[in-house]
Amino acid sequence: SQQGEEDPQALSIQEGENATMNCSYKTSINNLQWYRQNSGRGLVHLILIRSNEREKHSGRLRVTLDTSKKSSSLLITASRAADTASYFCATDWNTGNQFYFGTGTSLTVIP
Amino acid sequence: NAGVTQTPKFRVLKTGQSMTLLCAQDMNHEYMYWYRQDPGMGLRLIHYSVGEGTTAKGEVPDGYNVSRLKKQNFLLGLESAAPSQTSVYFCASRTGQTRNQPQHFGDGTRLSIL
Numbered sequence: 730s731q732q733g734e735e736d737p738q739a740l741s742i743q744e745g746e747n748a749t750m751n752c753s754y755k756t757s758i759n760n761l762q763w764y765r766q767n768s769g770r771g772l773v774h775l776i777l778i779r780s781n782e783r784e785k786h787s788g789r790l791r792v793t794l795d796t797s798k799k800s801s802s803l804l805i806t807a808s809r810a811a812d813t814a815s816y817f818c819a820t821d822w823n824t825g826n827q828f829y830f831g832t833g834t835s836l837t838v839i840p
Numbered sequence: 841n842a843g844v845t846q847t848p849k850f851r852v853l854k855t856g857q858s859m860t861l862l863c864a865q866d867m868n869h870e871y872m873y874w875y876r877q878d879p880g881m882g883l884r885l886i887h888y889s890v891g892e893g894t895t896a897k898g899e900v901p902d903g904y905n906v907s908r909l910k911k912q913n914f915l916l917g918l919e920s921a922a923p924s925q926t927s928v929y930f931c932a933s934r935t936g937q938t939r940n941q942p943q944h945f946g947d948g949t950r951l952s953i954l
Contacts, residue, residue: 760940762943769947771946817882819943827898830882830884832881
């Protein structure tokens with residue numbers, strides 16, 4: 730399987746704390762994307778980082794990418810109860826037509 | 841705009857029955873995808889399409905067929921359902937104009953095979 734691995738599988742934090750989740754992947758990529766999935770819903774795109782970028786910010790989100798280690802991290806700062814969801818990384822590969830998703834991190838933010 | 845719409849939202853089948861899942865997008869996207877999501881497995885790509893009239897196999901294509909007769913629709917068929925195909929199925933689409941574009945997902949079809 731080309732799937733990536735996410736770490737941790739589950740994370741529980743207090744509201745206002747920061748949440749960090751990590752993604753490792755197996756193949757060379759053109760870009761890496763992070764998605765959020767609320768319970769019972771489809772995935773929603775959060776941020777995309779290209780293979781020639783090392784860090785990217787969007788609001789309370791900060792993503793880093795280390796292509797030498799084939800890994801990425803997603804930091805959510807000042808977490809809110811509404812951030813409770815599962816978070817997935819996705820990488821494209823080869824021609825860029827196919828995407829592989831990690832196994833996800835389940836984040837619970839306690840009010 | 842509705843985005844990506846999946847029909848039906850829930851379905852229960854008996855082993856050996858057939859059915860078709862419909863995905864419709866109103867964003868004029870070239871690329872469309874079908875994934876299945878199982879507990880602890882993340883999303884796995886079943887089939888995808890890079891344009892009207894084209895389809896290609898993904899990571900787990902066995903037991904499924906697809907068709908893309910119209911640009912806005914992507915159909916996923918199960919010819920003879922098996923319990924192993926019990927899963928949540930997601931459709932996604934994205935523009936093909938540039939490579940680094942996100943996918944837009946539907947809310948899924950929850951399928952149980954008894």
